Amino acid sequence: MTPDDIHFRVPAVADAEAIARLHVASWREAYSAIVPASVLDAVDVADRIARWQGYLASxxxxxxxxxxxxxxxxxxxxxxxxxxxxxxxGHIFALYVLQRHHRRGIGRRLLALTAAEWLRRGGRALSVGVLTENRPALAFYRGAGASFAQADTYRWDGHDLPESIYVFRNLPDLARFA
Incomplete structure (x- = not known):
């Protein structure tokens, strides 16, 4: 598959199920060694679909x-x-790419498109929270130009997980990849 086989678009509410399934699959790929299995096993795809319907209508x-x-x-x-x-x-609430599509520029392009749109809307900077044990994600965000801002804790289903907060302050630099 070449980069020409990758397409980017603004999704519609009708895409909620596909995104929800990708979201759950990505969590299970990225967090299997970080988040307790009971938490990942309990994720309800139907609930995620409903949430994504709301997100996409917002x-x-x-x-x-x-x-x-x-x-x-x-x-x-x-x-x-x-x-x-x-x-x-602004804040990046979620950025996920299925592992089989890693290292193809998809995450970087998604960041760039978001930075360009945030700037268009008058925004100045975007924060993002990353589970501190997710070393590949930390490296990805640093490589894309984010700087560490502070340590935090993310509470997921009764479990406190160390989180690192990063910030993209130079959105024009990031947006040039859009």
């Missing part, structure tokens, strides 16, 4: 990457209820 920023005729990755960003970092006016 004002957030969402992009979907498709490869080989199916969903390969996605990103969702927007204004957080509570800012994670003082100077970040």
């Amino acid at each position: 004002e957030g920023v969402t992009f979907l990457a498709e490869a080989g005729g199916g969903a390969a990755g996605f990103i969702r960003a927007g204004v957080p209820d509570k800012p994670m970092v003082a100077d970040a006016d």
